[in-house]
Every structure is written in structure tokens, then in C-alpha cells.
Amino acid sequence: MSTLAQRVLDALPQTQCTRCGYPDCAAYAQAVAQEQAPINRCPPGGAQGVDRLARLTGRPPLPLDAAHxxxxxxxxxxxxxxxxxxxxxxxxxxxxxxxxxSNKAMHTVLEAHCTGCELCIPACPVDCIRLENASGLQTGWAAWSAAQAADARQRYARHVQRDPEPPAQSEQPAASTGSEPPDQPSPDAARQAIVQAALARARARRAN
Structure with missing residues (x-):
């Protein structure tokens, strides 16, 4: 990562929300530094965040891009x-x-570490997650702090280190061994089966 990209990354709030259109803050910082992305795509940073990036890159400030x-x-x-x-x-x-x-057990949010990224909302199959205002009338960097950004950055780094993206599947078919194993369910199918079973248990529990 270039020096400018590192400085841009340091100026981002590290919510890792992906609303900028990139998979994480580091990818957006890299794109900004290479002038492949505008400086106004970070809603968590708000107008102050845009001003920070304008000063770092020498570009003129822009209104926050409402599309993001x-x-x-x-x-x-x-x-x-x-x-x-x-x-x-x-x-x-x-x-x-x-x-x-844990699996089949209730989950809870560690409030001190939640960045409000909203990525858990579409992931929940039963819509049991809600979002609440955590900063009153304060927005952007007024609703966030450098200490919280540093904590989120460290936690994201550990998350990526522990659960890296699965390697891309080879497009070349595996050579036949003459004794092929039976077809295995895809990860998506297995996940859906788990969710459906959990839903069935929940419905039965409520019915009783």
C-alpha cells in the first residue's frame, strides 16, 4: 500500500460497511489514492470525512454522494x-x-464494538436484528472517535486473519480417479438446511 493510500486509510472511520462500493476501508483507500474512486463515498465519515480526504489528496471537497x-x-x-x-x-x-x-444458541451484540455497519441485517433470515440511534443528533465523525476507529480496525484485521475469503475455485475439472465420491451438498445448500431446521424449531417452540 502506498504512503498516500495508508494516510487515506488512517483518515477513514473503519466501519467496514462497504457502502463506498468496495469490500473494506483499505480497498476504498487504495482506490482513492490511485484516483480510481471519488473522495465522497463514505457516509460514516460524513462531510468532515470528505474534507479530510480532500486535504490529503489535494482534490476539491465534494458533497457526500447520496447514492452511497x-x-x-x-x-x-x-x-x-x-x-x-x-x-x-x-x-x-x-x-x-x-x-x-454459537450454533442453535442465542446471539448478542457487543455494543462497545458495533460499528453500525448494518451488514448483519440482510444476513439474518428471521429479521430479529434491529438498529437504534446510538449518537443522538451527532453524525459523521462527531458520532465516532479515533479510538473507536482504531479498535474497529484492529478487530477487522483479526477477523480477516481468522476467516479469510475462501480460495477461488479452479476452472479446470479435477482428474478422474476412477472411483468418484458421492456428490456432496454445496455450502449454500447446507447453510439453507441449517436455517430451515432452526426455523422449524422456532415455530414449534412458539406454537407450544
């Missing part, structure tokens, strides 16, 4: 314990490991 979100109060995720089915999908979706729990 609006500057707003920082949000906090909460899990409805009565509806959580313990599917663990939100644990995998959280980029800073701010959700704890």
Missing part, C-alpha cells in the same frame, strides 16, 4: 432474543466480530 448513503447518526445493532434462532449467519457477516453466540 446519507450522513446520519451512528446506529447500533440489537438482537431480539425471543426471535434469534442461533443460525450464526450474523456472526459471519459482522466484519468486527461484535456479535457473539
Amino acid at each position: 448513503g446519507l450522513e446520519a447518526p451512528r446506529l447500533m445493532a440489537f438482537i431480539d432474543e425471543d426471535w434469534c434462532i442461533g443460525c450464526t449467519l450474523c456472526l459471519k457477516a459482522c466484519p468486527v466480530d461484535a456479535i457473539i453466540g
Whole structure:
């Protein structure tokens, strides 16, 4: 990573929300430094964040790009314990490991570490996660701090180190050995089966 990209990364709030259109803050910082992305795509940073990037890059300040979100109060995720089915999908979706729990057991959010990225919302199959205002009328960097950004950055680094992206599948078919194993269910199919079983248990529990 270039020196400019590193400085841009240091100026981002590290929520890892992907609203900029890049997979994480580091990728967006790299794109900004290489002039492949505008400086106004980070809603968590807000107008002050755009000004920071303008000063670093020498580009003129721009209004926040509404197509990538609006500057707003920082949000906090909460899990409805009565509806959580313990599917663990939100644990995998959280980029800073701010959700704890185990398979078939209730999950909870570590409020001190939640960045309000909202990535857990679409991951939950039973819509048991809600978002609440965590900063009142404060928005952008007024709703966040350098200490929180540093903590989120460290937690994201550990998350990536522990759960790296799976390697790309080779396009070349494997050579036949003459004794092929039986077809295995795909990871998506297995995950759906787990979720459906959990939903069935939850419905039965509520019916009783």
C-alpha cells in the first residue's frame, strides 16, 4: 500500500460497511489514492470525512454522494432474543466480530464494538436484528472517535486473519480417479438446511 493510500486509510472511520462500493476501508483507500474512486463515498465519515480526504489528496471537497448513503447518526445493532434462532449467519457477516453466540444458541451484540455497519441485517433470515440511534443528533465523525476507529480496525484485521475469503475455485475439472465420491451438498445448500431446521424449531417452540 502506498504512503498516500495508508494516510487515506488512517483518515477513514473503519466501519467496514462497504457502502463506498468496495469490500473494506483499505480497498476504498487504495482506490482513492490511485484516483480510481471519488473522495465522497463514505457516509460514516460524513462531510468532515470528505474534507479530510480532500486535504490529503489535494482534490476539491465534494458533497457526500447520496447514492452511497446519507450522513446520519451512528446506529447500533440489537438482537431480539425471543426471535434469534442461533443460525450464526450474523456472526459471519459482522466484519468486527461484535456479535457473539454459537450454533442453535442465542446471539448478542457487543455494543462497545458495533460499528453500525448494518451488514448483519440482510444476513439474518428471521429479521430479529434491529438498529437504534446510538449518537443522538451527532453524525459523521462527531458520532465516532479515533479510538473507536482504531479498535474497529484492529478487530477487522483479526477477523480477516481468522476467516479469510475462501480460495477461488479452479476452472479446470479435477482428474478422474476412477472411483468418484458421492456428490456432496454445496455450502449454500447446507447453510439453507441449517436455517430451515432452526426455523422449524422456532415455530414449534412458539406454537407450544
